[in-house]
Amino acid sequence: MxxxxxxxxxxxxxxxxxxxxxxxxxxxxxxxxxxxxxxxxxxxxxxxxxxxxxxxxxxxxxxxxxxTMDMQEVMELLASIARGETTEETVTNKGDVIETATRNSDKLKALELIGKRFGAWTDKKEISGNLDIEIGMGDYDDED
The missing domain is CATH 1.10.10.1400 (Terminase, small subunit, N-terminal DNA-binding domain, HTH motif)
Structure with missing residues (x-):
């Protein structure tokens, strides 16, 4: 057309x-x-x-x-949580719903995820032990 x-x-x-x-x-x-x-x-x-x-x-x-969230939206939400800009609804013992500040544990988790995204730190594992290695010459003859 x-x-x-x-x-x-x-x-x-x-x-x-x-x-x-x-x-x-x-x-x-x-x-x-x-x-x-x-x-x-x-x-x-x-x-x-x-x-x-x-x-x-x-x-x-x-x-x-x-x-679907794109990576930009994910990072913006994580940053908002890490900065304490978000609130959560909490139900009291009386059944009332109140807005509460973001918990520190949620802020730390958001910071951890942001840090992992940018490679701020890596998990290192220390491995120790003995390793016996034998190097054999096989069936070679020493005839020169």
């Missing part, structure tokens, strides 16, 4: 939205407004159309991206 991206019709967009929700193409076609009699055939056709498949793949990628 010479660089021009084909747009989805309103029904096709509704089909994509409903398919993302249910994963059922026939039901998505019906909810998008296609006839119940032809919904199965239309659903199969829609899933075979590159423009619709691309729209479904793109939307699934967006959803996955929204659900």
């Amino acid at each position: 010479s660089g021009i991206t084909k747009k989805l019709t309103l029904k096709q967009q509704r089909f994509v939205d409903e398919y993302i929700i249910s994963g059922n193409a026939t039901q998505a076609a019906i909810k998008a407004g296609y006839s119940k009699k032809t919904a199965n055939r239309i659903a199969t056709e829609n899933l075979s159309k590159p423009v619709i498949k691309t729209a479904i793949d793109k939307r699934n990628a967006e959803i996955q991206s929204e659900k």
Whole structure:
């Protein structure tokens, strides 16, 4: 199509939205407004159309991206915890829920994880013991 991206019709967009929700193409076609009699055939056709498949793949990628933390977000959250900028909900003996400061143990764990990420320290293990090594000459003759 010479660089021009084909747009989805309103029904096709509704089909994509409903398919993302249910994963059922026939039901998505019906909810998008296609006839119940032809919904199965239309659903199969829609899933075979590159423009619709691309729209479904793109939307699934967006959803996955929204659900997944990237490394930047992980490091920002760890830094926030380490700095004591976060709070936790704690239930009191009376059943009340109160906001409390981040525990020191959580701050230390966050600092440890940040340090490991940047290789600030490594765990070293000391191993001691005896090792007997025999070096044999095998079946060589000393004839020169």
